[in-house]
Amino acid sequence: MSTTTSDYQAEASSTQAADKDLQTTAPGKLRVIKRNGELAAFxxxxxxxxxxxxxxxVEGEGADTSSRMRDLVEKLTDQIMDTFMRRMPEGGTLHIEDIQDQVELALMRSGEQKVARAYVLYREEHARLRAAQQEGIDKPHPTISVEHRDGQRRPLDLGRIETLVEEACAGLERVNAKKIVEDSIKNLYDGVPVDGVSTALMMTARTLVEKEPDYTYVTARLLLDNLRREALSFLEVAEEATQEDMKKLYPQAFKVYIEKGIEFEQLDPRLAEFDLERLGAALNPEADNQFTYLGLQTLYDRYFLHHEDVRYELPQVMFMRVAMGLALNEEDRExxxxxxxxxxxSFDxxxxxxxxxxxxTVRSQLSSCYLTTVPDDLDAIYNAIHDNAMLSKWAGGLGNDWTPIRAMGSRIKGTNGKSQGVVPFLKVVNDTAVAVNQGGKRKGAVCAYxxxxxxxxxxxxELRKNTGDDRRRTHDMNSANWVPDLFMQRVFEDQEWTLFSPNDVPDLHDLFGQAFKEAYEAYEAKTQTGEIKLFKKVKAADLWRKMLSMLFETGHPWITFKDPCNLRSPQQHVGVVHSSNLCTEITLNTSADEIAVCNLGSIxxxxxxxxxxxxxxxxxxRSVKVAVRMLDNVxxxxxxxxxxxxxxxxxxxxVGLGIMGFQDALYKQGIAYASNEGVAFADRSMELVSYFAIEASSDLAAERGRYETYEGSLWSQGILPLDSIEKLRQERGEKYLEVDTSSTQDWNALREKVVQQGMRNSNVMAIAPTATISNICGVSQSIEPTYQNLYVKSNLSGEFTVVNPYMVKDLKEHDLWDEVMVNDIKYYDGSLQQIDRIPEEIKQRYATAFEVEPRWLVEAASRRQKWIDQAQSLNLYIQGVSGKKLDVTYRMAWFRGLKTTYYLRALGATSVEKSTVERGNLNAVSTAPAAAPAAAPAPEPRGLDDFLEGRSGQGVPKGGDIDDLGCEACQ
Structure with missing residues (x-):
């Protein structure tokens, strides 16, 4: 039989009543001194x-009918009375404890040790309950005590637990506070540490997440109890607090936090110059309730400031610290x-x-991405590797352009020897990234182009292959192909391709479009005359197949496109884009003298x-305007x-303003990712972000001045990202480009504003992966489709059950959400497609990443790309992968005008971790492949099939798992 909170309260009331039994009238003049000091008759x-x-x-209810027991009790009572009368024949006062001492002694002398022991325990328990009440514990647990951080044990405060859980469940209709309390208490023991109580509550709530997604918010709010206790006690503001208490305590804690942070040499001393009273009053404790469990645990483990392993930063304090740091140079800083x-x-x-x-903080390295070009000189090469180490130390993701380095076999003039090529240097870069791990907070991350x-x-x-000479492998580093349009055209036309050493063709590195084509063909002609001796001719289609093969087998190199990055760059008048960054969304000029930097954030x-x-x-x-200002301040x-x-x-x-929560936004509108409506929303939402971001940067230029190299840029010519598509079309030709150029906003008015006011920022938009910050906000990553509808997510903070709340809501509305449905979805690895009782409309809406035809991903990305002055981190998911599927997908990406692609996620007959179920084990792996949904047909690119006709493509070797999507260096 389970013991409920009401049982504990009833028991406490009963024992308190018994405690008063000795405090009633008696013959004679004896009086009883009660524990509160009052007098009562005996x-x-x-x-x-x-x-x-x-x-x-001791003996049960039947003992009360025993004549032996009644006689013995009467006898012992008389003995006790005789003792008191002998001691005070004229009457007097007795303390309640004296009376209980005599009862205890009489029972012992009579040989009734078991009964005496029960009486002793009764006294001790009630002494403990009285002490608890004196300490403000109104509903102490009768048997469980808690060990606090000062080493003292106090009764478990049932009242506080109930308050905590009720607060955690506030506003969430489908959760059960009573169940959490009752189930948690079953897992507690006498002497449990104070943090263990909160942990038990959290663990109870998190086990319910898979059945009701709202329990993730309950779990997060219960985690807050631990966070508050740790931070508030360290700041000496309070030992512990409920969420309601934080309305008063947050401002107090904030001021002490600023003082402590400066004292510890962690916070910038200029923060003390702010009006801390005003800022403290602006803190919103209710915003703490927005966190999912994964989001809050991620903040705790990796973001909150700490001193000697004690986190003394709370969520709203952290956000205000970030805001203050970004407002340091503002006129009205507060x-x-x-x-x-x-x-x-607000997570806007x-x-x-x-x-x-x-x-x-005292070292405000706020930027996300750094891009470098490595010159063909030994000193410069190692200076570049040194720069990588310094940039990585302060938490930056790196993209290195290695194209200028001469190839293997080329002559080294100074020694008259032969070069070993690029690869040995990349091995050093790889090991440097491992050694210098972003300030000890995250793995070092670099991508070579x-x-x-x-x-x-x-x-x-072959850098990432698991076979071959390990000295020429880079197992920890990313790599990417920087692909010219001319190569893609030769793939389509099944022509030859020539490989050169850069020291023989030095200008190709800086050329693009028709200028590249003319120079490249001129160098090819020199191979025929013997002027260039070090070269190799291959079939373009064969090299393309090897690129796709390695991409599938090792996940690298990624495929990125040089010409659209340059032809559509606003800054082509002052340099060349030689590579993208670690996550393929940044397209900025680099040179020996300039390392490109980008600062990221996401709407x-x-x-x-x-x-x-x-x-x-x-x-x-409004959000975009504020965001662009924050990014410019960085x-x-x-x-x-x-x-x-x-x-x-x-x-x-x-700067690079991006988006996240795209999939969530589709769900809220009832739109499937693989649909014309989904593509249209990708188009319209990005158009609005683009319009407002460009406008905000132009308005900042009017307020603060234009960026230094504005004159001559595409901006200065009134050429916006949408307009730059025409430049790409002119260079590439109609035959090889199909991009939708429709619009809905008044772009003419914005063009006029930009030409008149200028721009504050050379580049404004880039869509980064948002691997971590989307977890913090509890939304889908970036522009990603849902990975699975129900699964266990593992990261550095632990394992977290993730369930699609929109799916649960829809299934409940169809009266389909039950225990069987939960287990069915787990069995099919988060897919709905093979569950017959689910309507097709819902299956379509909640198709997972591998169930969305990749052409929909490319089409949506193409619609976004037309509005973006940089690029986007586009992951491609392909189920049942084949050479033809890869070939078509990546050709389509180029044909649709994309600048870059990111990871390839290929799925065969495998699955990922499952959540715990009543049947099966934690993280059990199924070998059943997920089925493809009955999706609407993907839009066919007109003209593309003409080039693919009759080309089935080579089979791709089966490989291991592709790298984890969790690129965190950028966001």
Whole structure:
């Protein structure tokens, strides 16, 4: 039989009543001093009642009818009375404890040890309960005590637990506070540490997440109890607090936090110059209730400031610290800090991880991405590797352009020897990334880029293979192909391709479009005349197949496209884009003198869908405007580990505003990812973000001045990202480009504004992966489709059950959400497609990433790309992968005008971890492949099939799992 909270309260009331049994009238002049100091008349019959209860506690209810027991109780009562009368023949006062001592002694002398023991335990328990009540514990547990951090044991405070759980469940209709309390208490023991109580509550709530997604919020709110206890006690503000208490305690804790952080040399001393009273009053404790368990645990484990392993930063304090750091140079710092805080704490916008880590600290390295070009000189090569180490130390993701390095077999003039090529240097870069791990917070992360005409390209493709000479392998580093349009055209036309060493063709590195084509063909002619001796001719289609084969087998190199990145770059008048970054969304100029820097942040789209399922355009405009200002502020506040980065960033001032929660926004509108409506929303939402971001940067230019290299840029010519598609079309030709160019906004008015006011930032938009910040906000990553509808997510913070709340809501509305459905979805690895009783409309809406035809991903990305002045981290998911499928997908990506692609996620007959179920084991792996949904046909690119006709493609070797999507270095 389970013991409920009401049982405990009833028992406490009963024992308290028994405690008063001895405090009644008695013959004579004896009086009883009660524990509160009051006097009461003495009544000997109450002694008998107390002893009878002790007998019943030992022998059961039947003992009360025993004549032996009654006679013995009467006898012992008389003995006790005689003792008192002898001691006080004239009457007097007795303390209640004296009376109980005599009862205990009489039972012992009579040989009734068991009864005496029950009476002793009764006294001890009630002494403990009284002590608890004196300490403010109104509902102490009768048997469980808690060991606090001062080493003292106190009764478990049932009242506080009930308050905590009720607060955690507030506003959530489908959760059961009573069940959490009762189930948690079953898992507690006498002497449990104070943090263990909160842990038990959390663990109870998290086991219910898979059946009701709202329990993730309950679990997070219960986790907050531990966080508050740790931080508040360290700051000496309070030992512990409920969420309601934080309305008063947050402002107090905030002020002490600023003092402590400066004392520990962690916070920028300038934060103390703010009006802390005003900022503390602006903190919103209710915003703590937005976190999912995964989001809050991620913040705790990796973001909150700590001193000697004690986290003394709370969620709203962290967001205000970030906001203050970004407002340091503002005129009205407090007003701007509050404005920045509000968009962060509401999850309307989230800054990138480096900004969250470091804003407001003594070392404010806030930027996300760094791009470098490595010159063909030994000193320069090792200087570049040194720069990698310094940038990685302060939490930056790196993209290195290695194309200038001469190929294997080329002559080294100084020694008259032969070069070993690019690969040995990349091995050093790989090991440097492992050794310098972003300040001890995250793995070092770097991506090497090489153009497809480089003579070392074939060995470059094999860098991540698990076979071959390990000295020429880079198992911890990313790699990417920087592919010219001319190569893709020769793949389509089944022509030959020539590989060169860069020291023989030095200008190819800086050329693109028709200029590249003319120079490249001229160099090919020199191979015929013997002027260039070191080269290799291959069939373009064969090299393309090897690129796709290695991409599938090892996950690398990624495929990125040089010409659209340059032809559509606003900054082509002052340089060349030689590579993208670690996550393939940044496309900025690099040179020996300039390291490109980008500062990232993401608009959370789901926060801008109103209750009617419509995009809230005015709110989106406000959020984008504030976000662009915050990103621009990063440039001036940022700590630059190397001078080339500072020079570049202050000259050009690029930022990268992206989006996340795209899939959630579709769900809220009832739209399937694989649908024309989904593509249309990708188009319209990105158009609005683009319009407002460009407008915000132009308005900042009017307020603060244009960026240094504005004149001559596409912006200065009134050429916006949408217009730059025409430049790509002219260079590539109609035959090889199909991009939708429709629009809905008044772009003419914006063109006029930009030409008149200028731009504050050379680049404004880039869609990053948001691997971590989307977890913090509890939304889908970036532009990703849902990975699975129900699964266990594992990361550095542990394992978390993730269930699609929108799916659960829809299934409940169809009366389909039950225990059987939960287990069915687990069995099919988070897929709905093979569950017959689910309507097709719901199956379509909740198709998972591998069930969405990849052409829909490319089409949606193409619609976004037309609005973006940089690029997007586009992962491609392909189920039942084949050579033809890879071939078609990546050709389509190029044909649709994409600038870059990111990871390839290929799925055969495998699955990922399952959540715990009543049947089966934790993280059991199924070998059943997920089925493809009955999706609408993907849009066919007109003209593309003409080039693919008759080309079945080569089979691709089966390989291991592709790398984890969790690129966290950028966001």
């Amino acid at each position: 009544n000997a019959s109450k002694i008998s009642v107390a002893m009878r209860k002790a007998y019943i506690a 007003a701007r800090a509050i404005e920045f805080y509000q968009v962060l704490s 916008y989230m800054a990138s991880t480096p900004t969250l880590f470091n804003s407001g 090489l153009e497809t005409w480089h003579l070392d390209i074939e060995e470059f493709l 959370n789209l789901i926060q801008h869908i109103n209750d009617q399922g419509q995009l809230d355009v005015e709110k989106l405009k 440039i001036d506040i940022n700590y630059y580990a190397v001078p080339q980065a500072r020079k570049s960033n202050l000259r050009h001032r690029p």
